Amino acid sequence: MGTTSSGMPRLRSLAAAILKARNARRAKLRSIANQAVRRGEDAKAERIRRNNLGTVKKHRQETRWRTRVRDVTYRAVNAVVDKAHVIVAEDLTRPFTSRARLGKNTNRRLAAWTKGITARALQDVSDRRGSAVRLVNPAYTSQAIPGTPSLGRRAGDRLHCPHEGRVVWQADHAAAINILDRDADPDIGLHTPHTRVKQIIQERDRHRSRLPDQDSNTPRHCRCGERMIQTYGQQ
Structure with a gap:
């Protein structure tokens, strides 16, 4: 695929x-x-x-x-x-x-x-x-941190993880991964309004924040996700 x-x-x-x-x-x-x-x-x-x-x-x-x-x-x-x-x-x-x-x-x-x-x-x-x-649905694919329910901070072509400020994605690279993941997303359909997409992502992030952090000691690992993050410029 x-x-x-x-x-x-x-x-x-x-x-x-x-x-x-x-x-x-x-x-x-x-x-x-x-x-x-x-x-x-x-x-x-x-x-x-x-x-x-x-x-x-x-x-x-x-x-x-x-x-x-x-x-x-x-x-x-x-x-x-x-x-x-x-x-x-x-x-x-x-x-x-x-x-x-x-x-x-x-x-x-x-x-x-x-x-x-x-x-x-x-x-x-x-x-x-x-x-x-x-x-x-393309809504927020270039603003979400891949593998997580969190929206990052977009600055030009860089996407900063909200929980690990030093972790940076290249925005197009992040978007490509999010687009692939969204194909299996049961809650976000092709015609889901972008406002609802943002609401779904934020609700998932709030739910995750209430769960215990099971892997916060791994270097260069986003605390809110399961995927290794590539630092900008090292891809």
């Missing part, structure tokens, strides 16, 4: 950074062209628009990028299917929802998230090669 987590972090971060830099350069040139128009330098403004603000190169780069993302995604999914007859993946069909204002940089990164092609690749490759795909 295999597990896939959400997207390709390095690739989507690169996409967001490239898009930000490109749009900043185009915005600067557009501002120069507008200033030239205000000064009556129409010929200069036209040269900038014709040579620097066209869309032919932009569309060509976007097509090349989409092709690269598709190739990397399908290679990754095929590599998973090589080792697994059953693939457990988070449901990538749900839209992003948030009450908080996330800011331009966060929205840009979310827009670059290639979850649509990832979901399509999982279905296409599994259908062609005879593997099964089981979708699970």
Whole structure:
């Protein structure tokens, strides 16, 4: 059985950074062209628009990028299917929802998230090669400490254990394990609301906290769980 987590972090971060830099350069040139128009330098403004603000190169780069993302995604999914007859993946069909204002940089990164092609690749490759795909609820998979009923403290791509501050997970690594575990979770279904998922996790944590600690002396072992924790950077 295999597990896939959400997207390709390095690739989507690169996409967001490239898009930000490109749009900043185009915005600067557009501002120069507008200033030239205000000064009556129409010929200069036209040269900038014709040579620097066209869309032919932009569309060509976007097509090349989409092709690269598709190739990397399908290679990754095929590599998973090589080792697994059953693939457990988070449901990538749900839209992003948030009450908080996330800011331009966060929205840009979310827009670059290639979850649509990832979901399509999982279905296409599994259908062609005879593997099964089981979708699970993704709520809090990157915030829960694997093998435990505890929510950690997320800081960027690091997930800190609430009971052992020095124990740190890489968030995507933790999410992959939690996604695999969630396939066997009888209480959290595919369509369980995220608020209810959080409530279930917190209720389990409160129940665990009332049990005696049976293994608190093992080094680098999370006191609230049964799995060895890999320190960030040592994976």
